[in-house]
Amino acid sequence: MHHLPYWRLSSFYFIYFAFVGAFVPYWGLYLKSLEFNAFQIGVLMSLLQVARIFAPNLWGWLADHTGKSVRLVQVAAALSLLSYLGVLIGTSFAWLFAVMALMSFFWSASLPLMEAITLGHLGEKTSRYGRIRLWGSVGFIAAVVGLGYVLDHVALHILLWVVLGLKAALLLASRWIPEPRPVLHHALHAPVGAILRRPEVIAFLTSTFLMAAAHGVYYTFYSIYLVDHGYSKAAVGWLWSAGVLCEIAIFLWMPRLTIRFGLRRILLASFLLAALRFLLIGFGVQWLAGIVIAQMLHAASFGAYHAASVAVIHRFFQGRNNARGQALYTSVSYGLGGTIGGLWSGALWESVGAAMTFTVSTLATLAGFVLIYGWLRLKEAPGHASHSIGIRTE
Numbered sequence: 546m547h548h549l550p551y552w553r554l555s556s557f558y559f560i561y562f563a564f565v566g567a568f569v570p571y572w573g574l575y576l577k578s579l580e581f582n583a584f585q586i587g588v589l590m591s592l593l594q595v596a597r598i599f600a601p602n603l604w605g606w607l608a609d610h611t612g613k614s615v616r617l618v619q620v621a622a623a624l625s626l627l628s629y630l631g632v633l634i635g636t637s638f639a640w641l642f643a644v645m646a647l648m649s650f651f652w653s654a655s656l657p658l659m660e661a662i663t664l665g666h667l668g669e670k671t672s673r674y675g676r677i678r679l680w681g682s683v684g685f686i687a688a689v690v691g692l693g694y695v696l697d698h699v700a701l702h703i704l705l706w707v708v709l710g711l712k713a714a715l716l717l718a719s720r721w722i723p724e725p726r727p728v729l730h731h732a733l734h735a736p737v738g739a740i741l742r743r744p745e746v747i748a749f750l751t752s753t754f755l756m757a758a759a760h761g762v763y764y765t766f767y768s769i770y771l772v773d774h775g776y777s778k779a780a781v782g783w784l785w786s787a788g789v790l791c792e793i794a795i796f797l798w799m800p801r802l803t804i805r806f807g808l809r810r811i812l813l814a815s816f817l818l819a820a821l822r823f824l825l826i827g828f829g830v831q832w833l834a835g836i837v838i839a840q841m842l843h844a845a846s847f848g849a850y851h852a853a854s855v856a857v858i859h860r861f862f863q864g865r866n867n868a869r870g871q872a873l874y875t876s877v878s879y880g881l882g883g884t885i886g887g888l889w890s891g892a893l894w895e896s897v898g899a900a901m902t903f904t905v906s907t908l909a910t911l912a913g914f915v916l917i918y919g920w921l922r923l924k925e926a927p928g929h930a931s932h933s934i935g936i937r938t939e
Contacts, residue, residue: 549667550721550723551676551677553718553722553723554662554663554677555677555680556680556721557659557715557718557722558659558677558678558680558681558684559681559683560684560711560714560715560718561656561659561715562681562682562684562685562688563687563688563711564688564708564711564712565685566684566685566687566688566689566692566785567688567689567704567707567708567711568708569593569764570689570693570768570781570782570785571692571696571704571768571778572704573586573590573765573766573768573769574696574701574768574778575701575702575704576641577769578701579636582895583766583891583894583895584892584894584895585891586765586766586891587761587765587766587889587890587894588887588891589638589641589642589645590764591761591765591884591887591888591891592642592645592646592649593652593653594757594879594880594881594887595646595649595880595884596646596649596650596653596880597653597875597876597879597883598876598880598881598884599876600650601653601654601657601872601875601876601880602872602876604617604621604653604654604658605658605661605869605872608661614658614661614665615662615719615722615723615724617654617658618654618655618662618719618722619716619719621651621652621655621658622651622655622712622715623716624651625648625651625652625655625712625715626712626713626715626716628644628647628648628651629644629648629708629709629712630709631643631644631647631648632644632645633705655715657871657875659722660871662724665725665726666723666725668726682790682792682793685785685786685789686786686789686790688711689785689786689789690779690783690785690786692704693777693779693780693781693782693783693785694778694782695707696778737862737869737870737873740861740862740870743861745920745921745922746861747920748916748917748921749854749861749917749920749921750873750874750878752812752816752912752913752916752917752921753854753882753913754877754878754881754885755882755909755912755913755916756815756816756819756878756909756910757878757879757881757882757883757886758885758886758889758909759819759823759905759906759907759910759913760846760883760886760906761882761883761885761887761889761890761906762823762886762890762893762894762902762903762905763823763826763906764886764887765886765890765891766894766899766902767785767826768781768785770826770830770899771784771830774831784836784840785840787841787843788843789843791840791841791842791844791848792843792844792847792848793848794848795844795845795848795852796848796852799848799852799853802849808856808857808923809921809922809923811849811850811853812853812854812857812917812921813914814845815845815846815849815850815853816850816910816911816914816917817911817914819842819910820910820911821842822842822843822845822846823839823907823910824903824907825838825839825842826839826903827899827900827901827902827903827906828900828903830899846910854878855871855874857921858870858871858873860923889905890902890905
């Protein structure tokens with residue numbers, strides 16, 4: 546295999562997820578400082594997921610037809626930066642809606658394309674993927690913790706410039722990435738439509754939609770919720786990072802867990818533990834130990850769940866269908882599910898309260914558990930553990 550551009554790839558992941566660590570936990574606080582109500586905040590934050598409904602398939606199609614994945618990443622990073630500049634111009638709801646919608650469309654292109662680029666450089670040595678992607682989690686932790694301390698002492702408006710700097714850094718990092726060698730797919734594959742009509746595939750994709758929708762309230766209101774209950778922004782940053790640290794650990798253990806328990810049992814446990822997590826957040830916010838435990842359960846509700854889901858999609862969509870299968874998984878779960886989750890959480894937050902909103906998330910994950918238990922049947926084999934290689938795609 547040709548020389549692996551380890552640090553070039555790793556630096557991109559570091560900066561990309563540093564942006565996520567700065568934006569996702571704290572942007573809702575910035576929107577609240579503009580005196581938007583909960584529904585407006587939910588709508589604006591959901592735009593990050595709306596683009597993931599259709600953008601991964603569009604950008605993937607362009608990459609397949611042009612063979613210029615890296616160039617597309619560079620173009621998307623540049624346009625995402627340019628569109629973000631709009632937040633410095635106006636603060637009305639309509640203006641920020643337009644700016645965030647445009648920014649999200651270009652921003653959502655980078656990660657799916659980078660996943661394909663990285664795996665293209667790795668070739669058959671996919672076991673080294675985690676060592677590259679790990680830097681993304683390091684970047685997230687550095688941003689969410691560091692910015693938490695900064696925001697305890699500096700006006701929230703500084704967030705605009707931090708995000709701007711990270712977007713500019715991402716554009717620079719994209720300039721250093723070389724194109725991978727083209728990958729030829731030889732495996733036979735069934736029509737995608739035929740795969741999607743299978744009951745177990747329908748049930749599984751529906752369960753992923755429910756899991757992502759359940760997390761909508763978490764990604765939209767978690768930081769606001771904690772600050773409203775007396776937690777400092779530094780504490781908020783550490784709590785977010787605690788979840789990511791546990792997520793890293795579970796990804797490293799996933800090959801062993803898959804061999805021992807199988808994908809179906811891991812998914813079932815993930816949905817049950819996610820239900821417990823949302824109950825702890827909704828009803829135990831004053832109990833620090835309970836909130837810490839809830840963050841540790843991020844290892845299950847995202848880490849184990851996502852790694853197992855990617856592996857299941859790899860089973861269902863084989864050969865040339867694999868990239869389309871992963872794109873569909875992203876679109877249905879994080880795209881459609883994340884969008885619906887952000888919208889309904891915004892609608893419920895002020896009308897029924899935080900505890901009941903998180904209870905709805907609990908019910909959604911329990912419904913996902915029922916779907917997995919009733920319809921998903923997999924022939925477990927140790928060899929499939931090698932597909933559990935992902936680290937963080939949110």
